[in-house]
Amino acid sequence: MEFIGHLDLDAFFARCEELKQPELEGKPVVVCVYTRNSSSGAVSTCNYEARELGIGSGMPLSEAKSRANDETVFLPVDRDFYSRKSRQVMDLLPGEIHQTSVDEAYFRLEEQPVKTAEKIKQEIEEHGLTASIGIAPNKFVAKMASEEDKPDGLTFVEEDDVEEFLEEKPVGDLHGVGSATEEKLNSIGIEDCSDLRAADNAHLAAEFGSDRAASLKARAYGRGSKKFEETEQKQISKIKTMEKNSSNYRAVRKELEEAVEELWNRIERKEKAFQRVTVILIDTDLQTYTRSRKIKTSDTHANLFKEADKLLKEFMEGEDRVLRRIGVRASDLVDVKKQTSLQKF
């Protein structure tokens, strides 16, 4: 029998900071994305000591600070360090892996899955980190299993135990069911997976559409893809919080220019051309707007900015909104090499 493992590094960013500075151990550590100043931004990750204070990821910094005690340490993200550390750990996984983020990956487990996973956990510990691992017949259940016993957990769910494992879990615990879907399901009397299994197909389809309904029901039974395929990147974007909120085109354009600059650096390294440009605009109520245009295949900085600027101008002329954040996206990406070789013929 072949199984899929899902590895999840516990409080990864915060733990990395503890490794950089061992004197932080035992204190609440909050890793932050700062925007305008030391009190504006959001929590990226925090350690378990900070979680006990009610601090959690995604939380506005202002709120996190109000919950902090005087032991609490706030630090900015250090992506380079986390990437290096991540690489070391991912290299410990056997065979072909499917990394979904800096701190998560799927991998195959052939024989003695639990023994192998225990060994991996031990090796990870030698790097100063802990991980939670889930083992199951498919990716979806493996992911659910890694969530089961955090931190430092190891959960093995055999084929025959999959349905029982999910049975009493609230639908909101399902991977792929977020707050909106959870609320909607609850509102029609579906609270846990057994309710979802028993739900009337037509009723479910009327609420969610037939595709989504079928996929929700499949998940309630723990049925998921065993496929491993990595999908090619289709878009790349950069969004930033502006120095000051603004409804002035010239001022926003200046910030857009910087976003384009940073995005362009990343596109260049990937050797990709793009066929669609999008500007992303977020107002002071955090309402998001997007404006996009399909363009002739391009791979130049000048075109990216020209199109993004046009889209911004059109938006600002049509809408009277005070903007907080501005971003740009290049999508419908195509390989630069493929593109040039096609042009030859």
Next chain:
DNA sequence: CGACGTGTAAC
């Protein structure tokens, strides 16, 4: 159907 905008979800 292609283009475009929005919502949802996860990291």
Next chain:
DNA sequence: CCTTTTACACGTCG
């Protein structure tokens, strides 16, 4: 006063 990045599904319009 509330981050960042990617993917995907769905509705709408022409």
